[in-house]
Every structure is written in C-alpha cells, then in structure tokens.
Amino acid sequence: MTPLLRHHSIILLIMRRLRAPLILLISILAISVLGLTLAPGVDDEGKVHYLSFFHALYFMSYTATTIGFGEIPHAFSDQQRLWVTLCIYLSVIGWAYSIGTVFALLADRSLQLAIRTHRFLRAVKRLREPFYLVCGYGETGRLICGALDQLGYRAVVVECDEVKAGEIDLHSYRADVPTMCADARNPELLQFAGLTHPYCVGVIALTNDDSANLAIGIAARLLASKIPALCRAETPETAANMASFGTRHIINPFEKFAEYLSLALHAPAAWHLLTWLTGLPGTTVERERDPPSGNWIVCGHGRFGRVLVQAMEQESAVSLTIIDRESSDDPHHRWVQGDGTGAAALEQAGVREAAGIIAGTGNDVDNLSIAVTARELNPALFVILRQNHYANRSLFEAYDSDVDVVPSEIIAHECLAILTTPLLVPFLNEVKRRDEPWCAALLDRLTGKFGWQVPSVWSERISFMQAPALHHKLMHGSTIALEEILRAPSNRNDELACEVLYLHRDDDDHLLLPDPETEIRAGDELLLIGRQEARREFDLTLSNEHALTYVLTGRDLPGGWLWEKFSRATAADPAPHER
Incomplete structure (x- = not known):
C-alpha cells in the first residue's frame, strides 16, 4: 500500500468522487434560475414582470434547500408556479443522488485509508522528540510499546493487521502512538513512518515473518545506517542473511533463552542477576531455585528443542533424553517416540529419576x-515451560513452573536493554565472565538494597548535551569524584538510592563497579542502577548548576538573575566592621 497522499490531497480526492453530483446540482440550479427568469409574472399593478437573475437565484437557493421564505418580489403567476414545481422535483432528485454519493464516499475504504494515512503522516512529521519505529504490533510489540511508554519514550507503529493496529487505541498510553496499517516490507512506507526522520533513534522489526524482518533490516541499513536496527530472526539462515549486510542487533528468542539456560546451569547467580536487570519496568522478579544438574528430558525437538539440546550438550553435568513424535537414530542422545503428554512416554524417559x-x-x-x-x-522435578502465546498467560501463571519461556518477553527484554541502556550489554558480558561467588555477592547486595522489583537502569554521558552543569565544571579544571555527585540535591547528607555499575571511557579504560573515589572525566559514560526518583534527582544534579554546586559544596546559590546580581554585589561590599 503506497500512501495516496503523496501526490494528491484528500480535498482533491473528495472533489473527484463528488464531481458528478456537483455537476448535476449546478446544472439543475442553472436551468431552474434561467427558466424562472423567462417565465412571465405579474406585478402589483397587473403589468407583466420578469424576475431578474439575482431574484431568481435567491429564490431558487432557499427553495432548493427547503428553507422557504415565500414568493418574491411579487406573488407568482401560474406559469412561474408551474416552473417552480418542476424545479422542486428536480432539486429533490439531485439532492437525493448527491447525499447518496456522499454516504457511499464516507464508507469508501480508499477515502478512509487516505484520511488515516494523512493523519499518520502529519503526526509523524510533527514529532519533535526522540522516537522508535516499531514494525509489528503483536505480543512482543505490545510489550515493547508499553515499556517504552513507561520509560518516557515515544513510538511509531507499522502493523499490517487492522485488528492489531486498532488495539493500540484501546491501550492507555501516556503519549499518542501514531499507527499505520501497512506492510512494513515497503521501504517507501518506512520512510513515511519516520525511518529517515531526524528524531528517529531506532528501528525494531518484530513481525512474525522472517522475510519481512529481513526486508526491514535491509531498508534500515541502506536508508538510515546511523540508527540502530533490531531485527527478530527465528531461523539461522535469516540471521546469517541479516548479519551479512551489517544488521547490528539480531535477536533469536530461542538462542537467547538457550544462552540463559546454559548460564543458569553453571552460574545460577549470574543468571538471576541478568534476569533481574533486564526485566520489564514495573514488574517484580521472584527468585526461583537454581536449575539442577543430572538427567534432563526435552519434550519436542523442533526449532526450540534443537537449540536447547545444542546448548545443554556443552554442560558436562547434564545428560539428555529427548521425547518427540518422530524417531531418530541419533547415537549421542536417548530418544523416546511420543508427545510427552501421557505418562507412558515420560516413564520410558525416566521422569521419576x-x-x-x-x-x-x-x-x-x-x-x-x-x-x-x-x-x-x-x-x-525442575520444570521449564514454553509459552507460545502471551494471551495464555493466566493459564501459565496458575501452574507453578520454575521457569516460563515466553519468546515475546525475551525479545522485549533484549530490545530494551540494547536501545534504552546501551552500556547494559557490555556490563552483562563482563558479569558472565565472572565466577559464581562474585556474581552471588553482587546479586545479594543489589537486591538487598533495591528489592526484587525490576530497578531503573539507565546510562548518562558526561557531555554538554546530557550533563551541562557537570561538564562545565570538569572543563574548567574541577576534580570531582563519583561519590560527590551521588548525593540528593534536596539534602546533600543523604545518598541517592542508586549506584554506578559500569564506567565507559573513550580510551578503553572501562571500569566495572568503579570505586566511589573514582574521578570523573568529561566524556565518561556511566551505567547506573537505582530507583526512579533517584534517577530524576541525579539528572537534576547533572544539568542544574545550582543543584550541582549545593551537592558538591553545600552552598545554596540564589535562584534567579536578580538575586544572583544582588548576591554578587553583597559579596563585593565589605561589612561595616571590615572597613
């Protein structure tokens, strides 16, 4: 679907559809006025009188519209009344045809599409804040849009299913979400949707069609190479194709969970820490028991099962038994033919042990x-349960499994981690390389401080744009340590409910869990974790010179131009006893 408004306006489209009714109405009015001027009448003195064109047009105007003010300027003759009677029936026929055409036009899908497209293009064009282009509003798209809305980011959605696109209006998002019902594989549509918009900061391809996600990734790479593109891929072939033309982030939910499971089997604390940090905002993560070693049964050897088997093969303390409807001569694993829903296949697989x-x-x-x-x-038994459809969530919540595998949530977690907090990915990579005691100690310390509710995780760059007050002081030679700015701007004696997890520097001198005494440099990027109110206070400290001065020195500067001028004058004028 190419937008109809690229070359034609809605007004032109309406006028084109109403061309015949308008011509008919104009013709009826013209003939009626002409005939009324030719029909002889009689004035008050009994003389023959003809209506002028002005009087004829005036009379036919209110007669044809059924207003009816009477006969002007004199009572009509029989000839005039006969002609007016004929004109009334003609006008009724003309108006009936015109009104029917208008109703048909209002119900026309092409016009409705043109109006929706026009509104969408206008809404996208007027955006003056950073936004993400989300292609696909399925289960994952809803989670992504909801999380972005909670974090204060705007989103623009392209969805080919009218029912799913219509559901957006039913969700109570804080900000309007411009939505276009179209096929996102069309690069021209992606441009209309904001791909090349100066405020577009990311593209997320979340459709359930790998070919569509591939097309979106190619368009993003060629038309907007500077912004990150996140593409969902469920087959290795599609992922390899995306990687071949430089797609930055390729997310396969099955491979991602297999990575998590492998991590959970040999480093449970790191797994719990990763799950907690990448959770959806506003949710609470409950710590479950650690996955045990021993014999595991995998029911289903499809795409998901094969990826898990490959990952678990790397764990020496784990042996596998596979239950599948199709048999196999694989010599490396024990196979049981069946579907696993009955006790017989499970017993044969050794479920009791x-x-x-x-x-x-x-x-x-x-x-x-x-x-x-x-x-x-x-x-x-330790139970890992795959949930294919988010709509069945209530059923899965009713059953107390140890781990629920929800592909839409896995993709949403990964997208949010990459887009909203880019430093979280290198931090998590560092965590995976640490030993289990280190991860366990960090997890206990952070959850003890912030609880198991998913915390606010964000990045701050010490730059003129993001931290003008702090950047100004550093550029003028001030020496400031981390612990000095992690204090509340309302009361500097109180520490902010947040801490720095990772410090990234352009010279590759990156620091994991930097010491509070670490000196900050201009250009540093910090990964922080804490409560939402602490984030707001920290942002105030970085951007407001008065708040930063109070946090660093305890001195409360006057708050306006007049008071600042008065304060400088007072400081320059010595006290009486000093004169």
Missing part, C-alpha cells in the same frame, strides 16, 4: 499437559 524437564513444543496446551503429568510423577 530426572532432574528437570523442558516442555518445549509449539502447542501451549500440550506443554501444560506435559508439565502437569511430569510433576505428578516426580514432584521435585
């Missing part, structure tokens, strides 16, 4: 059935 089970088929009902049956046979 197993350490854990993964219900990973593509059917939510089958996965729940597998989990319920397996738990009845082995109550101590």
